[in-house]
Amino acid sequence: MWGRSAVVSLNVKTLRGKTLKTINLRQRKTHLLLSYRFRCTPPRGTYKFLVFAKDLAGIRQTRVRSNKLAVKWKRSTDPS
Numbered sequence: 001m002w003g004r005s006a007v008v009s010l011n012v013k014t015l016r017g018k019t020l021k022t023i024n025l026r027q028r029k030t031h032l033l034l035s036y037r038f039r040c041t042p043p044r045g046t047y048k049f050l051v052f053a054k055d056l057a058g059i060r061q062t063r064v065r066s067n068k069l070a071v072k073w074k075r076s077t078d079p080s
Contacts, residue, residue, distance in 0.1 A: 005029050006053040006061075012040065012069065013048050020047065027056075044071050 008025040020042055028034055050066040 004031075006055050008034075009052045010036065011050045011052070012042075013050065015046060015048060040071075042071055044073065046070050 005027050008028045010023040010025065011019055012021040012023075013019050021038075021040060023036065023038060025034075025036060047069045048066055049069050050064050052064060053061045
């Protein structure tokens with residue numbers, strides 16, 4: 001049905017605006033709670049993630065949604 005899906009992408013940025021990672025989730029259903037997991041190893045600090053969407057007619061969302069992401073520790077790669 002028309003209008004029931006959108007092309008979604010996520011951007012993870014530093015608070016200064018530098019893009020660390022862009023994730024294209026392709027076409028997703030709308031009006032549902034969606035989740036996405038990925039491995040990300042930035043240094044400790046606070047980052048911002050933004051959610052962008054475009055419907056199948058090519059119309060972009062009117063308001064970009066965002067929130068903060070806090071990295072408190074980095075997992076050690078040392079096996080001992």
